[in-house]
Amino acid sequence: MKLPTPIAKSSLISLLLVFVYGCANSFIQTYPGKLLPLSETGTVTCESSIQVVSVDGNSAYRLYSGGGLYYSDCIISLKPGKHTITYKYYFSTSTMITQTRPLTHKINVEKGAIYRIKYKMEGGLWKPWIEKLKGKELEKQLKDVKIRIKNRDV
Numbered sequence: 001m002k003l004p005t006p007i008a009k010s011s012l013i014s015l016l017l018v019f020v021y022g023c024a025n026s027f028i029q030t031y032p033g034k035l036l037p038l039s040e041t042g043t044v045t046c047e048s049s050i051q052v053v054s055v056d057g058n059s060a061y062r063l064y065s066g067g068g069l070y071y072s073d074c075i076i077s078l079k080p081g082k083h084t085i086t087y088k089y090y091f092s093t094s095t096m097i098t099q100t101r102p103l104t105h106k107i108n109v110e111k112g113a114i115y116r117i118k119y120k121m122e123g124g125l126w127k128p129w130i131e132k133l134k135g136k137e138l139e140k141q142l143k144d145v146k147i148r149i150k151n152r153d154v
Contacts (some may be wrong), residue, residue, distance in 0.1 A: 027074070028075070065087070
């Protein structure tokens with residue numbers, strides 16, 4: 001039996017860490033104690049390729065929504081009130097990384113509301129915003145968030 005080369009071992013370990021990091025860090029609860037019901041908190045979700053750098057200046061609250069084949073929507077659970085979310089566009093392939101500088105948006109979170117970090121790419125410029133969801137988009141995100149929270153160990 002031929003043993004893997006050090007480079008193969010290193011590549012395999014790196015790939016595993018990226019996979020585990022991506023899976024483990026798509027949910028942030030920004031308050032201590034048990035997870036509160038969606039009706040008592042506000043929730044922020046993300047479009048693909050969003051990397052949250054911090055919430056309310058706390059860099060321990062980091063996550064990556066992923067992109068491409070392994071996309072995993074992010075969920076940030078916040079108590080009602082004023083918050084800041086610092087995030088950036090981050091997309092990587094095996095040959096390149098595309099990212100922007102982090103920016104901070106202020107948000108006034110309401111009980112039971114769901115917000116989404118969205119963006120457009122126009123002429124090579126990244127134009128992000130955070131939007132309070134309504135209508136069918138709200139219904140879809142609420143359904144998805146409930147399923148994702150139910151399926152994780154909280």
